[in-house]
Amino acid sequence: MKPNPWKPLRLKDLPFRDQLLAELEAIGDSLRKGVKLNYLIYGPQGIGKTSVLLSLMERLNEHGEVNHVRAIYLNPEWELLTPSDFEALLLDLLSRFNIRLDPYGIRRMISEINRGRLDGALQLMDHLLKESDIYLLLLIDDLPALTRLSRYSDVRTTPQRFFDAIVESDNICMIASAVTFQSLKRALGKVFPFITLRELSPLNVGEVKVLLEDFIGGSFEVTDEAAYEAWRITGGLPLYIHILGLELTRRSVKVITAEHIRGIVRESAISPWGLFNLQMRLLHLKFTPKVGSGISLRILREIVRGEYTVSELAKRLGRHYQYIATYLRRLREAGLPIEIKDGIPKIKDEVYALWLRNASPCNITF
Numbered sequence: 001m002k003p004n005p006w007k008p009l010r011l012k013d014l015p016f017r018d019q020l021l022a023e024l025e026a027i028g029d030s031l032r033k034g035v036k037l038n039y040l041i042y043g044p045q046g047i048g049k050t051s052v053l054l055s056l057m058e059r060l061n062e063h064g065e066v067n068h069v070r071a072i073y074l075n076p077e078w079e080l081l082t083p084s085d086f087e088a089l090l091l092d093l094l095s096r097f098n099i100r101l102d103p104y105g106i107r108r109m110i111s112e113i114n115r116g117r118l119d120g121a122l123q124l125m126d127h128l129l130k131e132s133d134i135y136l137l138l139l140i141d142d143l144p145a146l147t148r149l150s151r152y153s154d155v156r157t158t159p160q161r162f163f164d165a166i167v168e169s170d171n172i173c174m175i176a177s178a179v180t181f182q183s184l185k186r187a188l189g190k191v192f193p194f195i196t197l198r199e200l201s202p203l204n205v206g207e208v209k210v211l212l213e214d215f216i217g218g219s220f221e222v223t224d225e226a227a228y229e230a231w232r233i234t235g236g237l238p239l240y241i242h243i244l245g246l247e248l249t250r251r252s253v254k255v256i257t258a259e260h261i262r263g264i265v266r267e268s269a270i271s272p273w274g275l276f277n278l279q280m281r282l283l284h285l286k287f288t289p290k291v292g293s294g295i296s297l298r299i300l301r302e303i304v305r306g307e308y309t310v311s312e313l314a315k316r317l318g319r320h321y322q323y324i325a326t327y328l329r330r331l332r333e334a335g336l337p338i339e340i341k342d343g344i345p346k347i348k349d350e351v352y353a354l355w356l357r358n359a360s361p362c363n364i365t366f
Contacts, residue, residue, distance in 0.1 A: 005242035005275075006282075008050040012058050015214075015238075016207050017048065020198070024056050024175055028069035031135045031173055038167060039175045040143065040184055043200035044349075045283055045335060046239030049177035050075075052200070053139045056175065060137060071137040076145040090125055093136070119165035126169040136172045143176035144187040160189040167191045179335035186333075202236025211238065215245035221255045229258035233265050233350050240351065243268075243275045269355045280355035287334040299327055300336075300347070304357045309343045 014021060020041075027037050041049055053073060060071040072093055090109065109128075112120035129136055140146065146159045166174045178184045181199075185192050203211065209227035213220070222230075234240035244261070247268050253260055268274030288296040295317075302313055314324045328345055332338050337349035347353035 005239055005246065005279075008054055009048075010051070010054040010058055012055060012062065014048075014051055014055040015211060016203060017052055017055070020052060020200075021056055021059060023198075024052070025059050027173060027175065028060055028071075028135060028137055031137075031171070032068065036170075036173050037196055038173050038194065039196050039198060040178065040188075041175070041198045041200055042178045042181055042184055043202075044235075044237065044337060045179060045286070046237040046279075047200045047202060048238045049200060050141050051238070053141055053175065053177060056137075057139055068133055069135045069137065071139055073139045073141065075141040077142040090121065093125075119161040122162070122165040122169065122172065126165075126172050129171040134171065138166065138172060138174045140174060140176040143178050144183040147187055159187060160191070163188055163191045167194055180333060182333045183335070203231070203238065203241070204236065205231045208234070208236060208241055211241050212245055212248070215242060216248050219254065220248065223255065223257055225258040226256045226261050229261040233261065235349065239279070240276075243279055246275055265351060266354060269351055270358045276351055277355065280352055283336075283352060287331070287336050295327060296331060299324065299331070300356050303338070303345050304347055304353045307344050307346075310340075310345065313345070 024039060027039060030037055041052060043049060057071045057073050060069055070093070072089070074089070090113075091106075106128075109121050109124040112118075112124060125136075146162065163174075166172055178187070181197070184195075184197070188195060205228050208231040209222055209224070212222050212227065212230060216222075230241065230244060234244060244265065247264050248256060248260075251260075251264065265276060268276035269280060271277060284297075288300075298317060299313065302308060302316055308316065310325050310328065311321055314321045317324065328338065328340070337347060337352060339346055339348050347356065
């Protein structure tokens, strides 16, 4: 059975990420020796950030009984993280990892959570961990989504105070992910200088070829030209390579050429039943609502129709220059693959640009 491209891999040996996983795994050993490092990995949608965090958790918890290092995974994009959710998370951690329970300490921690002071609860959790000689790695996927903490009326903790509590703790450190560098800097505030940043690199041509051949099996042959074209179109993103692999297995072609790759990607991006079409819709709907989906769609469609400067875009859309420039900045910060060269905005993701150029409005919204 082929892996689902939208389901992150959870492997102790993640393809082409061994060096990064070993580097992150060493954070637990450093924490035990009194050297605390908080790591943030960032990269575009589909580069494998969630797979890295889940695979790291598998590695850490496999040897957790020996080295006293535990890891828990949290995705605030999908989990609301209300006080009751946070209470359940910490109590589950205490029970699963056999941490010595101090009834008075537990009552105080729950009291802090019920008052909405999640930072205070983290400080008490740090005290319990220290007493039990346990070290915790908190793996936070899509860290900027924690800014939602400020929306709850029963939460008295800002995201910055939450991060402050992690940075100032002794037995807790954080390994988190985000799409863009700018979103990390904005979310972390004053603790940003105390964080180690690591940008995830896309796969190279050779790795793309190995991954494609491994995915589609030995009955297909991928030529060097096809591997290069697959790397160029996908940008070396593992998610796109998996989708391309699934599309290839649906065809009867045995020797895959660069022309096959171009045709398959185009057909899949345009056809309503294509897997790339589905992925582009998901990408679009994930990021554009954060900045206003209506005007965002109009701006993006104009960008792919021609090479217009920001001033020309403003005239075509009947808006002020600053209005369009602000939306472009917000789209980039949200994670959409936009770059500006010589004053001309362009879509870096070739598949997304192809989809925007050909998709009708009814195919863009669900």
